[in-house]
Amino acid sequence: MSAAAVHSLWTTAAEPISKIDAPKIEYGQLSPTLIVVGAALVGVLIEAFVPRKSRYYAQVFVSVVALCAAFAAVVALAAGGYGTTKAHVAAMGAIAVDGPSLFLQGTIVLAGLVGLFTFAERRLDPAAHGNRVDSFAAQAAAVPGSDSEQAAVKAGFTTTEVFPLLLFAIGGMLIFPSANDLLTLFVALEVFSLPLYLLCALARRKRLMSQEAAVKYFLLGAFASAFTLFGIALLYGYAGSVSYARIAQVVDGTVTDVDPALANTMGNDALLLIGGAMLVMGLLFKVGAVPFHMWTPDVYQGAPTPVTGFMAAATKVAAFGALLRLLYVVLPGLRWDWRPVMWAVAIITMLGGAIVAITQTDIKRLLAYSSIAHAGFILAGVIATSKDGVSSVLFYLAGYSFVTIGAFAVVTLVRDAGGEATHLSKWAGLGRRSPLVAAVFAIFLLAFAGIPLTSGFAGKFAVFKAAADGGAVPLVVVGVISSAIAAFFYIRVIVLMFFSEPKPEGPTVAVPSPLTMIAIGMGVAVTLVLGVAPQYFLDLAGQAGVFVR
């Protein structure tokens, strides 16, 4: 390393501090995130100061208000043209305020709101010692089955911390897709991951499974984020900066002021490629793409169902948002390197998810695998690398998230003595006992299967169309085949519900409070609206299809 370089380094360090000017933050444009995170902090304070009895109401109130406000803010920004004309990079290059981020933030906030309703549901579990309880542990710290737990239950404790945790997670998710430099990306990743790890561990029933899910999710998540971080490091090494724009320029070759000495000491394309790959891998883990999917079924099964629903929906949205931005803004120059690889990933994800799902016997695991298959479909759209690709993915995500939350909300309703009856055999003849619930669930399944007149079909069509336009015809064919395979197991469930005789000691269907009803109703509504009259939302996604650079 040359002396000059050393000298310059020292002098830079010796610059007087006064040169650093105060950062300029556009609070208005970051308001959605700020509102949510602020509310989360309020929630923490509530936990600290509000008496136990009224915490639940306070928390729910704050969260609902916050999320509504956040959504309003998103709408306002979009209306203000920040999604299209005024799209730009805010917070000194840390956050991009543009179409995709606003669309995704809107989706996430809404999904979060619906998820919140399922969190707040307290009618399903039979009242313990006269106080109504939700699906979260009375006292997470208490050992399952121990006296302390008994006491906690008797005292009617509930883990109201879930609400701030949820808000934190949402906050992180709001930043994730709009992060405009790798550091923000990483921090956001952790900010929404850590609360989720905790939430997974908080189930009221089947706590062992819940804790196991949390451990697996946490260890694997941390493992993956380590890769992400190393990837970031390498990219930083390659470009000398972590800002998307900067890296993109270096990749394009528009900027070449990387230290030439450095350039020839190591093949920095290797840095770029390896770093990119590891970074992408971290995101693929979050979206649950094969072969980084293996946490999904276990975690989905073990986590409290409301958490599963929220996680399945919102995490996918956020992660795909980030992936899109990464691939479209940072690495478009590498298109020809990553496209084939992503092809492969998409293909094995679609097929793997669909095939393994065939033999599942637990409804939550089934949905988990189905979500993997869907990740594959969405990847097909991501690969299109066209404006259509972006908007189709956005549309798909919007539709998919609500169907997912709705589906898991239905799962919370079907219960027997041991809590939720998630084993498929128990769903036999559900259609006879309570046709309405069965019908609703059937609608969700059909949407998953992509039957016309449901959001699933519109989304699938949009994605495949974009892919085919992008010349990925084989991908479309595989997608079609795997949706055929997938159809098989969705239909299996429907058969089970409607055509098989109800078991005498089968589960009962709990009558939920309006909260869950809203969640489910929302799911049905979105399914049908996006299925029958998707044009408005397609337009929305279409306008939102451009990233700011």
Next chain:
Amino acid sequence: MNPVNYLYLAALLFTIGATGVLIRRNAIVVFMCIELMLNACNLAFVAFSRMHGNLDGQIIAFFTMVVAAAEVVVGLAIIVSLFRTRHSASVDDASLMKL
């Protein structure tokens, strides 16, 4: 000394950490290995920032430490509760859910 060597070291540490995650049973140890990987990243960041002659990397390193700390909090909470439930911190014991 050529800072590139630090990178090699970082890569090495990272690999060691990853390997540890793959082969060790005790959740705590696994977790430590992950921390090791994070530290490897930090080393890389610092090394790169020195090469590029800008401070981004070093700042990122601080961020990473904070994040890692937060991770420790959450992680230990989870692992400890698991341990108290099962009286074992082996990740292999936690395999109720499979197939």
Next chain:
Amino acid sequence: MSFPLLTATAALPAIGAVATAAVPAARRSAAKWLALLVSLATLALAITVLVRFDPDGTRYQLTESHAWIKDFGVRYELGVDGIAVALIALTAVLIPFIILAGWHDADPLETGSRRWRPTQGFFALILAVEAMVVISFEATDVFLFYIFFEAMLIPMYFLIGGFGDRAHEHGEEAAATQRSYAAVKFLLYNLVGGLIMLAAVIGLYVVAGNFSLQEIAQARTNGSLHMATSTERWLFLGFFFAFAVKAPLWPLHTWLPNAMQESTAPVAVLITAVVDKVGTFAMLRFCLQLFPEASKWATPVILVLALISIVYGALLAVGQRDIKRLVAYASISHFGFIIMGIFAMTSQGQSGATLYMVNHGISTAALMLVAGFLISRRGSRLIGDYGGVQKVAPVLAGTFLIGGLATLSLPGLAPFVSEFLVLVGTFTRYPAIGVIATFGIVLAALYVLVLYQRTMTGPVKPEVSAMPDLRARELVVVAPLIVLLIFLGVYPKPVTDIVNPAVKQTMSDVHKSDPKPEVEAAK
């Protein structure tokens, strides 16, 4: 913008379906009557369509067009040509009879929850199917067609899997499992077909940029839209596969016997007489219009497959021990004729094929519904369990025989006209195939007469000795069908007049004209 007649024709049964489903559990008969009335009203609308349609007018009439999904290039475009009108009429005519025939098929035996309303569901689903079938006959937008072509599967699926024959040789439990097997098989076959078609639909969009049948066809003719030969062929195959599954064409047929065997007779009729027609109709409308060259390219293979279907289906029908399976295989044979007629690419062939769709609908309905009445009396589908029925129930036997004679296309009954047209149409261009296909008429006679002999003639079996003859309701179902069969057999002009111009159009789409006779002897 006049009154949207076509939309109304499709919407009415749809609304009716919702209304029927909403009828409270206690008011079963109300639901039945409601469904019947709706279907009759729909029939009225269909007749108005028939009247308002001018055979010599423009190709597509009563058209409606509204923007729908701009981003997919999808418009809500309806319009009917002669072929569609004929088939809509067929559908609208058959549904009331199907409803009437299934009057008691869905009366619940066991009491599920208070909210379990099989009867309402049954009739609602039938109406839903009608709505979707009608609109897919009307759609002139490929995407619109595709949507209902697929969506149709869902109600059909519940009809097959949810409602079966009352008595069953192996008890209700086994029946349920077999039913759901049949239903799933039906759904998966058609879904796979549909999904492969989806790929082709997307491909079509990539190539053409929109889905309007007329625009694409126009662009193809005036050359502004060029398709690479291979592309066209792949797309054609994608479409054709789906239609061939639906039709069904050998070797994609095995779902049909299961489905028809397990479902109640009215539903079986719904499948083979109404829903499957969408497949053959779509071949005529979409395959030929969108991919004329590819269609001609594929013709030889398709003709051979159709030929196999004809002979193979008939032979298997001979070998069946189950009445409904027999009818199912007979239908497969008949669909072979239809497809053969379509791809013979002669006006006789295609008019014959269209006519065949109508006639086969009616004749199968007659045969299958009477068979259903028979089965409901004895509680068995096995041919061997019957014998000497004509002695105790002469009217039933008589109507059954007429249905059978129609199925073997006896001259004087409607199916003869269409079958002969198809044969002639094929013969004029492919003599060998025409001749082999003619063997089908012998085999048809074989399976029909064997069926009749085993069930109706011979000494009276004790089990059937107390069998009542057709009841009033059942007569009301059968008699009109038989009248139709005879009328269209003696005077098919009303249908042919509507169909011929449309067929002429299709022929010009594929740039084909009838071969000239060797000697111009016609006066």
Next chain:
Amino acid sequence: MENLIAPLIAAPLLGAAVLLLGGRRLDRVGHWVGTLLSATSFVFGLILFADLLGKDAEHRTLTQHLWTWISVGSFQADVTFRLDQLSMTFVLLITGVGSLIHLYSVGYMEHDERRRRFFGYLNLFLAAMLLLVLADNYLLLYVGWEGVGLASYLLIGFWQHKPSAATAAKKAFLVNRVGDMGLSIAIMLMFTTFGSFAFGPVLSHTGDTSEGKLTAIGLMLLLAACGKSAQVPLQSWLGDAMEGPTPVSALIHAATMVTAGVYLIVRSGAVFNAAPDAQLAVTVVGAVTLLFGAIVGCAKDDIKKALAGSTMSQIGYMVLAAGLGPIGYVFAIMHLVTHGFFKAGLFLGAGSVMHGMNDEVDMRRYGGLRKYMPVTFITFGLGYLAIIGFPGLSGFFSKDKIIEAAFAKGGTEGWILGGAALLGAAITAFYMTRVMLMTFFGEERWRNQPTRSPQAPSAEPAAEHRGEHAEPHPHESPKVMTIPMIVLAVGSVFGGAFFSIGDRFLHWLEPVTGHSEGDSPLSAAAVTGATMVCLVIGVAIAWAQYGRKPVPVVAPRGSLLTRAARRDLLQDDFNHVVLVRGGEHLTRSLVYVDHTLVDGVVNGTAAGFGGLSGRLRRLQNGFARSYAVSMFGGAALLVAATLLMRAV
């Protein structure tokens, strides 16, 4: 006047509709309604006949266009009727004989509770048969063609509770369908060749096309004729068809329907004239069948089956004649008419005998019946004389002419065909004499013989009245049955003479069929002489066998030929082994294939995915570390692949 053609068909059709839809309330009058309507149709026929006679020979063709039936592109089928001398002849035969047999049936079916429906079917048959002969194009003819097939199916199987009857009916329809296949293919050929299948265009343009085409058409028409007229190789159904009530056998399977094939060939004369090979085929079929039927007729003990064999053979004569071309057409038709008289008479006689013998059909259990049923004896006897061609009776004229014509064909063909015809005459004489002797002469073998009717006991409810196992009390049949027999007897006596004196029939038919005198190597006299000789020989042998010696009640084993003949010369056995068995095996194996192969592939695929799923599933073994391994591996692959992409 042509407007009377439609009513001609409509009357019996109306009858069929009324009787079949009318329901039980018509049970008491139904049979009279049916008879009346068929008679009406006969009257219409006579009126039209008179009208034709009024015109001069060249303008004796009436056509009536009702409506356009099918019209697609150049495919044009009209519902148009054509009444010329040929069809007129058939109309009179059909309606005349038909009405008589209706009348006869009134008595014969008296005790059957389904008599109304029987008459409905009879009327349906008349309508279809009339349509067949009056159609102006082949497609419309085809309608009648299958219509009579249907009627015959219904009537053969009229006693459906008898499995044998049901089977016979099915067999008849199926064999006919094979023939119909030929007809439909012929029609298609005509359409592709002439662009039409109406008699006019087709028959007037035979000159404009290749002989090959015409030969093909001709052969297909022949196939059709074989089916309908029970000619070898499609003759097997006729014997079993005797399961039907006797009047049916008389009307459909003797007088009218089975002769439709002859009508078809004669009607299509123009085609055959231009296709010698096809003609040859026709003559061969005719010759073979006339011998085949005759031989079968010799061996049968069932009186109806014996007569059936004879029918087959007589039609063989007609077909032979028709195959000879213009030389033979007229005589074919003439023989057809006379045969219509005497064969119908014979069958009615047989029916009358059965009526008096508790439905016993086995001639070995008859004998000496002449004094118990004189009218039957006399009418039957006259019919007998007519058929064997006793000089002066109708059979003599018509058959003699055919034999002449056969020789007139000239060349070796001529000799062979003529010889066959002569031989046939001899055999005819033999088996008819045999029938006559066994039935009406000899000792009364039915004495103390409880009847065991081969048909199911309750076959004809008439039997039930007379109590089953008692010894039969032969008695004459009621007037309503005997009168038709008498009338037909008269016809069979004088018909031939009436037609031949002054070649009336020839001149009547010539304008349609054309006629040419062949140059026979033998003089007419010689042929007649030869025929007489054969006749005498035949009668003599029969007398020697059945007249002098008593007839054993139990049939002797008989020679190989006899045994073969009893089994229709093993033709049925052949069918059974080759077609029925083979077919069964084919279908059964196909069912298997469909289940295991076609369906199996699909189910197999599904199962395959299931298995794959099951296997992949095991990877999800619940151990977090193995998940980590897959992630690590995945990451490695991802990196490697990305680098690889750049490398290549």
